[in-house]
Amino acid sequence: MPLGHVAVVTGTVNDRVITIDQSHWGQSGISRNIRVVDVSPGNDWSAVRVELNRQSGTFGSIYPTYGFIYSRPDSRSNVMVAEASENSSEISDQYAEAPVTAGGVEDHYLSREFVPHRRHLISRVKRHVN
Template sequence: MRMIGPVLVALATLCSTAPAQSASLLDYVGECVPFARAASGIQIYGNAWTWWDQADGRYRRGETPRVGAVIVFEKSAQLRLGHVAVVSRVVTRRVLMITHANWSRQNGERGHAEQDVTLTDVSPNNDWTSVKVWYRDRDGLGGSIYPVYGFIYGNPDAAAPRALARAVPAPELTGRNPDYVGALIDAY
């Protein structure tokens, strides 16, 4: 019975491997949540769809995309646990680039990080509540429309009961030469 404590600690350590331990953030293979936390600096834990409510009173939230903000996808039939991604570029009012993990298949498997992926707002009111995401398997925007809660910004909510440090996005959040033209072609 006395061995259970050390075993649980060892197991927790193995299960909590974070992308920051990779040689590069972009070498990461795993779930979207630890990747988004490492890429954005926003310290929220739990399933992706829970981030929106968890951010309330801790981080500012809104519907305007900003570089370094986390976009939170709602739980849906296609995304049972939701999804989180980090805004890497704002291309136009309705087109972004995101950096995220565990979306497209690469070499036949999910989980890999992808940098500067096109995401387009398809919501009727231009408020980022519905989006389409570029999908490597189709080499273009996927056909699915995903509901989105909004964006969580890296600066703490001024009304937060406890002080939070400003989140600092990872330097690898965006590439040196993102394909703006390709993003616009994908979106339109």
């Protein structure tokens, strides 16, 4: 998807099929309960076919995936953790994985290495990083 795409896994049918809700620049709105089939030879979700909107049982081209579905990393070096204090009546942990290039709180979580897609590049703005 060269112009942008976001999908959220909403269910697991079996080890090779999931359902997603998705939205991308090629459509308006959100498509719900779309099936995605793992067609990778190693059953590692590195290649998928996505059910075509409004055409149940019809799947599109094979797309390579990058970080589409993956296990948690062994290293916790790129995991941000937010916890409730021990005095809280409702203690819970929240985990959000972040890319190594993500900026911190002081950078308002802006990536230090962000390069806009050429189609979206209007002008280059230099940003001073201390």
